[in-house]
Amino acid sequence: MRIAVVNNFFPPRVGGSAHLAEALAEKFVERGHEVIVLTAAYRDAPAEEQVNGYRVHRLPAFKMPKLGLSIDFDITFASRPSNVRRVFRLLDEFQPDVIHQHGQFLDLSWLTGWYSRRRKVPALLSVHTRLESTLRLYAILFRLLDRFLVRPILRLYRPRFVIMDEMAEKYCAQRYGATQGEFDHIPVAVDPREITALPTFDVRDRYGLCAAPLIVSLGHVIPLRNRLALVRAMPAVLEKHPKVKVLVVGRIYYDRFLQLAQQLGVRDVFVATGPVAKGEVPSYLAEADVVAHDLQGIGCGTASLEAMAAGKATVCAVRETNFPWVELRNWDNALLVRPDDPAGLAAMLNRLLDDPDERERIAARQRDVVLGDFTLDVVTDKHLAVFDLMTAPTPAGTR
Incomplete structure (x- = not known):
């Protein structure tokens, strides 16, 4: 053909x-x-x-x-x-x-x-x-x-x-x-071979991050993926995890989230990397405790699926029926929040950061979903x- x-x-x-x-x-x-x-x-x-x-x-x-x-x-x-x-x-x-x-x-x-x-x-x-x-x-x-x-x-x-x-x-x-x-x-x-490649550099060393909880937010920042809910969730997350950092990986086309972070006094939590080569993405995911960027109810994009394939606990604001051919179950093989819900997002992030065992168990099941239906x-x-x-x-x- x-x-x-x-x-x-x-x-x-x-x-x-x-x-x-x-x-x-x-x-x-x-x-x-x-x-x-x-x-x-x-x-x-x-x-x-x-x-x-x-x-x-x-x-x-x-x-x-x-x-x-x-x-x-x-x-x-x-x-x-x-x-x-x-x-x-x-x-x-x-x-x-x-x-x-x-x-x-x-x-x-x-x-x-x-x-x-x-x-x-x-x-x-x-x-x-x-x-x-x-x-x-x-x-x-x-x-x-x-x-x-x-x-x-x-x-x-x-x-x-x-x-x-x-x-x-x-x-x-x-x-x-x-x-x-x-x-x-x-x-x-999703090609699991690419996303699970060995890290090529130390992300924490590159950005001066200590051994603290790290949330990676992967993908370009645009109005439909604006990170505003993530910023608004940070005060509640910082109460329980005062050293947490958020690494925003991608080009910033819409910087309202940085302005809001400044207003809320959480600007130092956010580290923006700018665009990165695809071959570098595994290095960023390797250090992530949680991945979150699809937070406005517009879907579960490639970056989120890649993070799942890498075995990382990945939060998305979609419904259980988002993929008609896959059954998503919250806190089992998926981590689902309501769109633009800072309080719900903060509660989920705190629970995930509090319990590494639960985080890893769900991440493994998310990975199975991707490997079964999205390769x-x-x-x-x-x-x-x-x-x-x-x-x-x-x-x-x-x-």
């Missing part, structure tokens, strides 16, 4: 969808399929290169300017007439059987969606991020973008949707009019099964 993988985000750019697209491309090749990757240019990465058995084409792109807004993010766009022609030329030469797109609001998905419609090539769209915001103005703006831009484009070429949790299913149904017949439940993938091999199998379904001959007399 010839598979075109499409994502504006691709390494060396870091990020969950970028690394998943890369990992799946490598797995598709490993399973004997031909793969081409279309992505946006990023810094000094080569325009074309052969990587691990597949070819990467990075199209000329421009970066969204930083306007001092809380939604500023490192996004590059590739929409220009020359790229339309180039996309069609590259795909015509490759002759894909299926197109796997990452990101419903990224313009390379739209360009290849047009190709999908014109050439009648089926497209599978992985929805990694929902256009939502806790800030009212942006929430309204995102709803308008979804209604008047994203939805019409998606309905034009009608992809199948990769749904990673129950919130994504509800979102795609409401925002894009997608039906159950267009959904495929495939989780985000890269399992996720690859599910994608390939959907590709087979999409490319199967249509029975005579049906549409």
Whole structure:
């Protein structure tokens, strides 16, 4: 099978969808399929290169300017007439059987969606991020973008949707009019071999941390993962664990949590590392007593699943039904709090820090959940099964 993988985000750019697209491309090749990757240019990465058995084409792109807004993010766009022609030329030469797109609001998905419609090539769209915001103005703006831009484009070429949790299913149904017949439940993938690699440096030595309880908060700081609940929980945590530190690992696009920490007198508890290379993440997780960053009820993301795979007690603000194919049980194989609940979060953190045995027992069961249902091999199998379904001959007399 010839598979075109499409994502504006691709390494060396870091990020969950970028690394998943890369990992799946490598797995598709490993399973004997031909793969081409279309992505946006990023810094000094080569325009074309052969990587691990597949070819990467990075199209000329421009970066969204930083306007001092809380939604500023490192996004590059590739929409220009020359790229339309180039996309069609590259795909015509490759002759894909299926197109796997990452990101419903990224313009390379739209360009290849047009190709999908014109050439009648089926497209599978992985929805990694929902256009939502806790800030009212942006929430309204995102709803308008979804209604008047994203939805019409998606309905034009009608992809199948990769749904990673129950919130994504509800979102795609409401925002894009997608039906159950267009959904495929495939989780985000985690590669335990990468995340459990041996540490390459001493985190506590690098940041001058003593042998005190350490909470690691892994992932970029954006309005939907703003760390505000974690800051508000700290006074109650400090009452029982006065030496606790919180290591925030990732780029800070939204710094309200640092301002709030200053106001509450807990600023010295928080250590912000900035962005780190993916290969360094195991070193940070190795020292974590607890991991917490998905605290606003928007889902359980890649970083949280990776922390679980590493055997670390990981707190998330999701429901027991978040993953339709997995039964989550609080204080058994999951650590679940209500969204934006500082008091509940503080109580959970204190209990976990008080009882290392319970913490390790739950962490081991969380790890079993990830290893059973979220490994890269399992996720690859599910994608390939959907590709087979999409490319199967249509029975005579049906549409």
